[in-house]
Amino acid sequence: MASRQGSKSKKSNSSHPRAVNSPSSTTTSSSKHFLETSLEGLSSPASSSARSKPQYFYSESVPLDVERSKENVTVTVRFRPLSPREIRQGEEVAWYADGETIVRNEHNPLIAYAYDRVFGPTTTTRHVYDVAAQHVISGSMEGINGTIFAYGVTSSGKTHTMHGDQRSPGIIPLAVKDAFSIIQEVVNDLLNPAGQNLRIREDLQGTFVEGIKEEVVLSPAHALSLIAAGEDRWVDAVNAMKELLVWQWSTDMLDLQISIYSAAEVTQYLH
């Protein structure tokens, strides 16, 4: 993959076929529809020398932003810079990012491909993650299945983008970190102000909150007074910690458990 980030307008002669090959591409779980054209014989935009047969694609005015929000698969292209070795060997840039959605051929500007998002060689992995991947992680925390994968020719930058290193962590470590920060939860007992930051545990009977106060209620009035007391504390808790309150009734036992669960747990509970 060799590239440069251009500043040319994307309105002229751009088309919307999906390339058979691309620089390091990241596919995530939402996106827009592209018109497709057979590209047999076309070389990869990731290659650093222009080997492609001349192919001409003509402009179709697809409303990119409008369409993007409706789709579930997105294709993102990331160009890496030429390596020092490639520069020494006199390799040349063959494809470049023309704006934020177009990959254009350096030698024949009539050849262009449209993607959901195109990142030039100076873009950081953090930015790629924020724009193209983060929403998949946050979506998965809300119960929406998502997949992020990278493909591209050898040496196009897949490992760099997905794994990265200490200095520039890739999408995988960034996603793991994000996921854990999202599920970081605080469970507080609404019936007992001292019951803060309780631990969620699991035993043979199922999941339970360790140390949570349980009240046996024998009358509707008693139950409602407990709910009212819990609600007062809940308002503060929700504001402070964005938690969600779930009332669990166990009618056969005639007791009422009042627990606070994080939003993530509630999602799991409801499904």
Ligand SMILES: Nc1ncnc2c1ncn2[C@@H]1O[C@H](COP(=O)(O)OP(=O)(O)OP(=O)(O)O)[C@@H](O)[C@H]1O
């Ligand atoms: N965005 C980038 N900025 C700077 N260097 C990069 C970038 N992307 C890749 N590189 C460098 O380019 C080289 C090839 O990248 P990488 O190993 O990630 O490619 P790959 O697609 O995983 O290759 P392979 O399929 O052969 O495993 C590495 O030296 C990597 O550090």
